[in-house]
Amino acid sequence: MNLAALAGKHLDLVSAPFTLPRSRVLVFRAPDGVRVHTSEYEKRLSECRVLDSLTVTDAEGQALPVVDVLPGRVRFGASGAEATLTFADPSTLSLGPSTGSAANAGMRLRFERPDGGVEEHPLVDGIRLHVAADRRVSVEPGDHASALAATGAIWDDWFGKCPIVRDDLQEMAAFCWWVLGANIVELPSLGDARAIVPSKIGYVGLWQWDAYFIAVGARHGDPELAREQLSIAFRFPRPDGQLPDVVHELGVLATSDDLPESDRVNLRRAGSQIADPSTPVPLTKPPLAAWALRKVLAVGDDPAFAREQLPRIVASQDWWFAGSDLDHDGMPEYGHPYSSGLDDSPIFDGPLPTASPDLGAYLVRQDREIADLLERYEPDVDPARFRERAAATQQLLLKMWSPEHGRFLAHGGGEVQFSDTVVGLMPLLTGTLPGAVADALRHAVDDPERFGLEWGLPTVAASDPDFSPERMWRGPIWVNTSMLVAEGLEASGWPERARELREHIVALVIHGGGPHEYFNPRTGLKADRATTAFGWSAALFIDLAVGLSV
Known part of the structure; x- marks a missing residue:
C-alpha cells in the first residue's frame, strides 16, 4: 500500500x-x-x-x-x-x-x-x-x-510508521499522518526538540492543549515523538506549578506579561468582580495532562518517563486549586478565556473569572488519573488525597446542575451564564454522575434541536440564541470536543453510542475534505475562517481510526 x-x-x-x-x-x-x-x-x-x-x-x-x-x-x-x-x-x-x-x-x-x-x-x-x-x-x-x-x-521513513486502519479510513489516515509529519518544526531554543505544531500557517508553537491531543494520535506510529510533545509541554512550569499556555521558539506564553504591550490591555480581567485587573493574567490550558500521559504510556510504556513527568502534572493540578480558585469556594475558575481552549465561547460573554462545568469535569478526571498513575509508577506514594479531592470537586460540580434547565450552567463573576454549550456535556467524562443527570446529557447529545445535528455535535446548541454555524466556538463542530464527549459517553456506560459518535466524527472529516480546525455543522464542510491541515484534528482522526479498526 x-x-x-x-x-x-x-x-x-x-x-x-x-x-x-x-x-x-x-x-x-x-x-x-x-x-x-x-x-x-x-x-x-x-x-x-x-x-x-x-x-x-x-x-x-x-x-x-x-x-x-x-x-x-x-x-x-x-x-x-x-x-x-x-x-x-x-x-x-x-x-x-x-x-x-x-x-x-x-x-x-x-x-x-x-x-x-x-x-x-x-x-x-x-x-x-x-x-x-x-x-x-x-x-x-x-x-x-x-x-x-x-x-x-x-x-x-515517516509513512513507514503510519498506522494501518480500516480500508474506508486509510486514505484520510494517511493524509492525517502527513499533516503530523508536515507540522513538525524544530525549536532551536530547546536544542533539537521536535514540536508538532497545530499548523505551520499561523500556529507555530506548541500549545499545551494541542500537544495533548497531538500526542494521543502520534503515539500510534511514533510513541517517542508523542512523549516528546508531552515533555515540551511540561518542561517550563512556573514556580507555583502552573504550566504555560504555549512553548515557542522565543520562550513561553504563561501570563499576559509574556505578550506585547498592545495585547496586554485586552487580557486584563476587565469587568471581573473578583480578580485584580492590575495584575498579570495567568494563561494556561485545561488540565488533561494526566489523561494524555496515560494514553501515551498505554501504547509505549516508559516508567522512567512517567516518573519524571508525574511531579509536574501533580504540581499543575495543585495550582488549579491554589492559584485559580479565584473566589475561594473550592471550585477553580478560568481566569481568562484563553485558558479554556474555547476562547470565543459565549460562556465568557459575562464577567470573569468563569466557573465552568468542563473545567470541573477535567479536574475530577485528572485527580483520578493521577491517583491511578501513582499507584502504577510510584507505589510508595499515597494517592488518597487525589481521590478525596476528586470526590469533593464532583460535589461542587453537581451544584452547577440546573434541574430547571436540564443542563450544567457556567457562572461568570458569580453570574449565571445560560448559553447551552458543549462544555455542559463534559461532566460525562467523570463517569460517576447521578443516573438522571447522565441520562439528561445523553438525551442532549441525541436531541436534533440541540446537539444531535446531521454532521455532529455543535459547540453551541442549535436551539440556543448564541448559535452561529461559522463563528469559532459558537456553533462549529470541533474534533476534540466531539471526541471528549464520545469518551464521556463511554465512561458513563454507553459504549455503543460512543462508537456511533466516533464513526460520525471520522465521517465528518472525510466528508469535509480533511482535518480542518473546525466544521460548519449544517454542511459538514470547513468553516470559512478555519485553518486547514490542523494538527489535533489530524491526530484525533488517527486515534479514532485506530480504535474503530479493532
Missing part, C-alpha cells in the same frame, strides 16, 4: 502546502506556478513572503503548470517537458528537469521576490534555492537527483 500516494491526493498546495518535517519553508500554488513563504511564530503568511512567484518555463517560454504533488516532490509539466521541485534540506529547495526527454532542453526557472526583483536561470541539471533566516534567497547549482532521493527517504 502506497500511503504517500494516498496522502498526495490531498496535497493541493492550497489547503495543504508542500513542506518537509522540521522545515519552515512552505510552497503554495500560484497562477503560473508556485509561491514560497516561511512559517514563523505569531506572523501571518503575508508577513513571511519569500518568493511571490516561482515559475518553470519550457524552451518557448511557456509556464509549466503543476500537474501533481506527492509528499516528496511537486511536478511541473506540459507537452513532454517536465521538472520537479523538492527539498535539498529543511531550508533549501531544489529544482531540476526530469530525465529522459529532449523536451526538457531549454527550460528555465523564473522567480519574483517581494521587492519586485526578478531572476531567471537555466534549469540544466539542478538549481538550489536557499532560504535564509531573513527570507533572502541565494541560488546555487546542486545535485537534484540526490535531493529527490533524500526527501523521498524522509517521507518513506
